[in-house]
Amino acid sequence: MNNSRLMTPFAGPAVGDVSLPGSKSHMNRALLCAALSEGRSRLSGVLFADDTEAMLEAIVSLGATVEVDRENFEIEVTGLAGAPNFRDLVIDARSSGTTSRFLLPTLAGGSGVVTLDGAQQLRSRPFAEQIEALRYLGCDLEELGALGQLPVKISSQGLEGGEVEISAETSSQFISGLMLAAPLYTNGLKIRLTGLLVSRPYLELTVKVMRDFGVSVEKPDEFTYVVPPGRYLATEARIEPDASAASYFFAAASITQGRVKVVGLHRESYQGDVQFVDVMEQLGAKVVWGENFIEVEGDRIRGGTFDLRDFSDTAQTLAAVAAFAESDIEITGIGFIRRKETDRIAGMVAELAKCGVEAIESEDGLIVRPDLWSLRGASIDTYGDHRMAMSMALLSLRIPRIVINDHDCVAKTFPDFFSCLEELRPKVKPRGEVVAVAAIDGPAGSGKSTVARLLASELDLPHFDTGAMYRAVVVAALRAGIDPENQDAMTDLAEKTEISISELIIIDGVDATDEIRTPQINEWVSVVAANPGVRRALVARQRKWATEIGGGVMEGRDIGTEVFPDAIFKAFLTAQPEVRARRRYEESSVQTLGDVKEDLERRDRIDSTRADSPLQVASGAVVIDTSELTIQEVVSDLASMFRSVMED
Numbered sequence: 285m286n287n288s289r290l291m292t293p294f295a296g297p298a299v300g301d302v303s304l305p306g307s308k309s310h311m312n313r314a315l316l317c318a319a320l321s322e323g324r325s326r327l328s329g330v331l332f333a334d335d336t337e338a339m340l341e342a343i344v345s346l347g348a349t350v351e352v353d354r355e356n357f358e359i360e361v362t363g364l365a366g367a368p369n370f371r372d373l374v375i376d377a378r379s380s381g382t383t384s385r386f387l388l389p390t391l392a393g394g395s396g397v398v399t400l401d402g403a404q405q406l407r408s409r410p411f412a413e414q415i416e417a418l419r420y421l422g423c424d425l426e427e428l429g430a431l432g433q434l435p436v437k438i439s440s441q442g443l444e445g446g447e448v449e450i451s452a453e454t455s456s457q458f459i460s461g462l463m464l465a466a467p468l469y470t471n472g473l474k475i476r477l478t479g480l481l482v483s484r485p486y487l488e489l490t491v492k493v494m495r496d497f498g499v500s501v502e503k504p505d506e507f508t509y510v511v512p513p514g515r516y517l518a519t520e521a522r523i524e525p526d527a528s529a530a531s532y533f534f535a536a537a538s539i540t541q542g543r544v545k546v547v548g549l550h551r552e553s554y555q556g557d558v559q560f561v562d563v564m565e566q567l568g569a570k571v572v573w574g575e576n577f578i579e580v581e582g583d584r585i586r587g588g589t590f591d592l593r594d595f596s597d598t599a600q601t602l603a604a605v606a607a608f609a610e611s612d613i614e615i616t617g618i619g620f621i622r623r624k625e626t627d628r629i630a631g632m633v634a635e636l637a638k639c640g641v642e643a644i645e646s647e648d649g650l651i652v653r654p655d656l657w658s659l660r661g662a663s664i665d666t667y668g669d670h671r672m673a674m675s676m677a678l679l680s681l682r683i684p685r686i687v688i689n690d691h692d693c694v695a696k697t698f699p700d701f702f703s704c705l706e707e708l709r710p711k712v713k714p715r716g717e718v719v720a721v722a723a724i725d726g727p728a729g730s731g732k733s734t735v736a737r738l739l740a741s742e743l744d745l746p747h748f749d750t751g752a753m754y755r756a757v758v759v760a761a762l763r764a765g766i767d768p769e770n771q772d773a774m775t776d777l778a779e780k781t782e783i784s785i786s787e788l789i790i791i792d793g794v795d796a797t798d799e800i801r802t803p804q805i806n807e808w809v810s811v812v813a814a815n816p817g818v819r820r821a822l823v824a825r826q827r828k829w830a831t832e833i834g835g836g837v838m839e840g841r842d843i844g845t846e847v848f849p850d851a852i853f854k855a856f857l858t859a860q861p862e863v864r865a866r867r868r869y870e871e872s873s874v875q876t877l878g879d880v881k882e883d884l885e886r887r888d889r890i891d892s893t894r895a896d897s898p899l900q901v902a903s904g905a906v907v908i909d910t911s912e913l914t915i916q917e918v919v920s921d922l923a924s925m926f927r928s929v930m931e932d
């Protein structure tokens with residue numbers, strides 16, 4: 285398990301600017317164009333990751349001269365000025381789909397004998413359509429393993445090109461590869477797409493990068509690309525930040541109700557994955573499109589149906605966001621991602637389920653049915669897929685005890701992913717400079733009171749039980765013979781009753797520590813807590829308490845939603861209903877277990893359906909299912925999260 289990473293939730297808003305590494309998609313296209321160009325190209329803002337190292341190695345083995353400046357993220361490439369020559373060469377594309385599918389048609393346009401191979405994972409990915417198209421164009425290709433898969437031996441003497449049809453349903457990379465190689469073919473190439481096209485923006489990216497290197501592609505209609513024969517010209521290209529990688533950070537803003545700015549992306553970006561931002565907006569986030577940045581500010585996360593055919597690399601990101609949505613999120617148009625690094629649909633469904641999130645596979649996507657009360661940590665398998673690791677890591681922003689297995693797989697496109705994410709962790713000034721409230725909300729029996737008390741003592745912070753305040757008002761009413769259903773009289777009591785809450789609960793000078801927990805008070809308290817006048821009065825008193833003493837651990841039902849919605853640290857404790865009932869039953873045996881359960885359900889119902897501040901998970905709150913944890917485990921999880929947000 286040493287390649288497993290235990291994540292620590294944020295429990296607060298992700299805030300900051302992120303500078304992301306260069307786009308793999310942009311970079312591998314530019315590297316190949318530079319390698320085939322006449323002259324010396326300079327690429328800046330480049331990405332050093334497994335997929336781009338694979339392409340770099342490949343172009344060097346084909347004879348391009350490469351100078352790498354890792355510190356300044358720059359690469360200079362002196363190109364071959366045309367098609368490559370090779371003799372019994374073996375190219376290892378590692379796990380890189382772009383490297384292998386971009387190179388295959390280029391190798392077919394070169395001369396000599398070469399074998400294109402890759403890691404086991406790449407060997408099991410599809411190549412059949414591209415192999416077939418190249419055979420049709422006259423290339424001699426031999427699959428050394430399974431048909432339609434790598435390794436492939438290519439014996440080439442250049443290609444004439446002409447016209448070819450290819451299915452666009454499995455991967456747009458097949459088509460991009462043909463387009464990139466086409467200037468090498470004697471007659472250029474007319475590519476006709478058949479079937480439903482997936483990921484069209486990637487073809488547009490190919491066209492744009494080719495144009496940067498002096499080759500213009502014509503598109504006489506939606507399904508035809510015409511590439512003239514010719515020569516790429518060296519250029520200076522700035523690689524855009526990776527828009528697929530940006531999706532994780534926009535999602536982090538949405539999930540935690542934070543604010544994240546990604547520099548270097550904009551509306552006109554080359555990459556189709558910037559469209560993910562529109563999805564965030566439709567879900568409820570606020571978006572600012574700058575000239576050279578995109579900023580997302582999290583807000584509500586509504587449900588909805590989204591077709592991600594054109595930017596499917598963000599489908600897992602959206603599925604992760606969906607775990608925290610207010611209602612179902614359906615993702616369509618992405619059946620083909622079953623054949624990426626792994627079956628991404630099955631993978632997400634299985635890993636979300638481990639975290640208590642119901643997701644159902646459909647023919648061309650999945651539906652996520654979130655239930656925030658059921659979220660729980662789990663050990664997450666990543667199936668050698670960088671996007672599984674990065675998207676499931678997003679759940680850990682608000683769920684403790686998430687472990688990402690084989691987290692190193694992010695090296696494929698984003699080696700520094702985890703440290704970049706860490707940079708967005710909220711930080712607050714020491715207590716005294718701000719009102720540092722740790723908001724602990726949750727239903728009865730979730731363990732909230734015990735946890736909040738112990739957490740306060742562990743962190744050496746004041747503790748405030750707001751539920752005791754509502755109970756105290758009921759005690760005052762019953763003492764004075766006031767009907768708890770008399771709204772005005774109760775509001776008056778909530779404003780005037782002297783309530784002191786510490787170890788002992790003192791109401792108008794009289795100890796009521798035990799009295800506030802009796803079944804008679806239980807019976808009335810939810811009704812009284814649903815009285816808007818009472819709430820208004822008590823919320824004001826609670827805010828005053830925290831503000832005067834600089835904050836502390838406050839527990840209740842609406843601390844994160846109403847009393848301190850800007851609390852820097854929010855937690856929502858839950859437990860399965862049976863567990864909560866048993867806990868309450870074991871605390872006091874006055875009632876039978878059945879009665880306790882019934883009473884609990886009744887109070888849950890009133891608390892979570894009342895019009896005024898219903899009990900619900902505050903946006904951005906970390907959700908902790910305490911059913912299978914000890915109190916000490918919960919306290920120590922919360923303490924380490926809280927410490928991680930306090931500035932040293």
Ligand code: DC
Nearest residue numbers: 750751752754809810813840841842
């Ligand atoms: O946490 P408790 O069981 O002592 O809370 C008593 C009641 O008060 C419960 O029915 C919900 C209500 N309450 C509330 O509405 N808002 C709070 N901040 C705290 C408690």
